[in-house]
């Protein structure tokens with residue numbers, strides 16, 4: 001795993017790592033480009049850090065609500081043909097996906 | 106490639122094991138964690154899914170109240186602190202068993218923390234510290250097609266069933282358990298066994314290990330004796346039987362010792378357990394897999410249990426297994442060891458039910474740990490799988506106590522019960538197993554024995570009372586075991602020994 005660079009700048013390595021985690025194929029030129037662009041985004045967001053929040057409790061959610069729950073009652077699910085119609089491929093009543101390289105179930 | 110292994114006893118001369126367990130329990134709720142889909146096991150593939158558990162755009166999750174209460178009850182039973190503020194988090198990773206691209210879990214704000222579970226083993230108590238108990242959701246099931254063994258290597262493609270995706274899953278994480286030494290494999294097993302008993306008592310899950318309701322990730326590391334470091338651990342994933350939990354720790358101890366003996370380093374990684382060989386093999390590397398980029402789940406508001414709610418749940422907890430065992434041990438007047446035999450035989454519920462059906466604790470224990478354990482063993486089944494109920498065992502014990510049958514006849518009556526011939530009294534009747542009373546037939550048999558063995562009878566008359574045994578034996582033989590030996594002896598004495 002790559003280590004964060006000093007001063008909050010984003011390195012090429014970090015962008016490559018994030019791209020891998022997100023299963024995105026990114027070329028060398030794009031790495032360079034995105035590292036610069038993402039760094040600009042991070043800098044912009046980092047301005048929030050200038051605010052004095054010493055007396056402000058951390059906000060955990062945009063809506064001040066807790067304990068929103070439903071009773072444990074089963075309800076009808078979607079018909080299977082509808083479910084599988086949205087699958088890229090289906091076989092044997094299941095979603096068909098490519099083999100997963102180098103990993104085990 | 107087979108691993109080099111060090112003899113288990115030898116491992117302990119140089120290394121101290123440290124174990125830890127992360128146990129996943131599927132809750133027995135009627136509906137899934139964040140949607141109303143049914144959780145029925147064994148349904149046709151992909152018939153229990155909806156936009157929420159398939160992660161379709163625009164769908165919104167709503168928390169299952171029962172699942173939250175079950176999690177809090179598990180936490181309370183394990184002596185945990187229940188958080189007054191708890192949140193869900195997204196655990197991001199790409200794998201086809203998780204349709205959303207993330208698993209809704211809990212990260213730095215779990216529902217329950219800092220508990221413990223005392224595990225008894227061979228008269229010693231090991232305290233297992235519980236680090237946390239949190240709620241998350243289960244994943245779908247992958248079926249690998251085209252591979253030679255069902256393992257993914259060589260698999261051509263995978264087929265996914267999302268019925269299980271979104272079923273409430275509780276994760277119970279221990280702190281590292283040092284100091285168990287040679288007992289480490291058994292402590293790991295005893296911990297999962299006791300945890301399972303607690304979950305059963307709480308009624309939060311059916312805990313069917315063969316259906317994957319309960320699976321443990323078993324961490325093992327070795328440290329050179331005297332070292333302050335606990336060594337690098339491996340994590341054996343999804344171990345789903347009690348026996349396998351013990352075997353996986355034993356194997357990892359032996360394998361890691363060989364690695365360390367060779368001057369190499371143990372690789373921190375996940376490993377897979379193989380039931381057939383009792384061995385583990387390397388899985389994906391941990392470093393890469395743990396980069397989950399957790400962040401708070403924006404679609405769910407926090408869970409904030411207040412005191413009143415927690416206390417209500419605490420007051421409604423059932424008697425827990427350890428307390429129940431202590432109470433029954435006291436009521437039955439047994440020693441710790443005697444009680445341990447019953448528990449280890451998996452007979453506690455059976456003995457308890459047999460006592461409840463009217464048998465004495467001594468009789469109930471004798472039947473289940475004696476004759477019935479032998480029969481289960483001979484047939485290679487669990488005690489609970491025998492075709493005899495605790496009520497029938499109590500009835501059988503009652504027939505012996507009343508003198509209707511002796512022990513030998515009772516075993517024959519049991520044959521009939523197990524063969525499906527009915528309740529014990531009916532079998533005794535239909536097979537004609539009742540012992541003979543003071544009947545004419547018995548009188549005739551007694552007198553025939555005396556006449557047939559004049560020498561022995563004379564010895565008894567002249568005061569050699571022990572010799573009477575041979576006459577009793579003769580009577581038992583002619584009656585084919587149906588006479589009561591004590592009655593026969595009394596009848597012989599009436600005739601041969603002058604009162």
Ligand SMILES: [Zn+2]
Nearest residue numbers: 140142155158
């Ligand atoms: Zn659903």
